[in-house]
Amino acid sequence: MNKFRQITASELFPNELLGPEIYGTVHFQVGETSEFSGAYITTNERLFMNVDMGEKVYERVVGYNEMNDASITDEGVLLDFHMGGIPMTNITKGDAQEFVDFVNQQIEKVKERQDNVSE
Numbered sequence: 001m002n003k004f005r006q007i008t009a010s011e012l013f014p015n016e017l018l019g020p021e022i023y024g025t026v027h028f029q030v031g032e033t034s035e036f037s038g039a040y041i042t043t044n045e046r047l048f049m050n051v052d053m054g055e056k057v058y059e060r061v062v063g064y065n066e067m068n069d070a071s072i073t074d075e076g077v078l079l080d081f082h083m084g085g086i087p088m089t090n091i092t093k094g095d096a097q098e099f100v101d102f103v104n105q106q107i108e109k110v111k112e113r114q115d116n117v118s119e
Contacts, residue, residue, distance in 0.1 A: 003057060004039045004050040016045045019102045022094030024076060026051050027087045038088065040079070042102055047079075049086075064110045070103040072096055079103070 007018060019042035026038030030053070041048040047067070049060045068080040076089040077096050 003037075003052055004041075005057065005059065007041055007043070007048060012043060013045055016043045018043055019106075020094060020099045022077065022088065022091050022096060022099045024088045024091040024093075027089065040077075040088065040099065042099065042106070044106060047103065064103070064106045065114070067103070067107050069107060070100040072100055 004023070012018070021039060021041040023037075023039045026036050026049075027034055028036075030036075037052040039048075039050040041050065046064065047062045049062060051058045051060075062081065066082055068082065070080070071078050073087065076087060076091050077100060078085050078087045
């Protein structure tokens with residue numbers, strides 16, 4: 001778990017706060033490999049997805065406006081992005097329910113802001 005970069009306060013926006021994080025096995029296809037050690041780290045503004053690709057850790061920052069929802073599955077957590085779902089199984093650190101609830105709250109806040117802008 002030490003292989004993933006810790007997000008520091010100096011990297012956050014002025015009103016941004018760290019939220020829950022989970023660590024486990026992220027599933028998506030890259031060549032012959034479909035399982036990677038990974039971490040999902042949340043803030044109240046965005047989600048950091050860190051995946052150990054072997055030779056280096058890949059990091060992607062995702063806005064909640066790019067997500068449909070998060071859910072608990074029998075195996076772990078499913079993040080449903082506009083581009084498709086990415087599951088995490090074998091969660092080794094973090095509370096999956098707390099994580100999912102937090103992500104869905106942030107997605108809902110984005111939707112509410114978008115609705116207010118369009119009115």
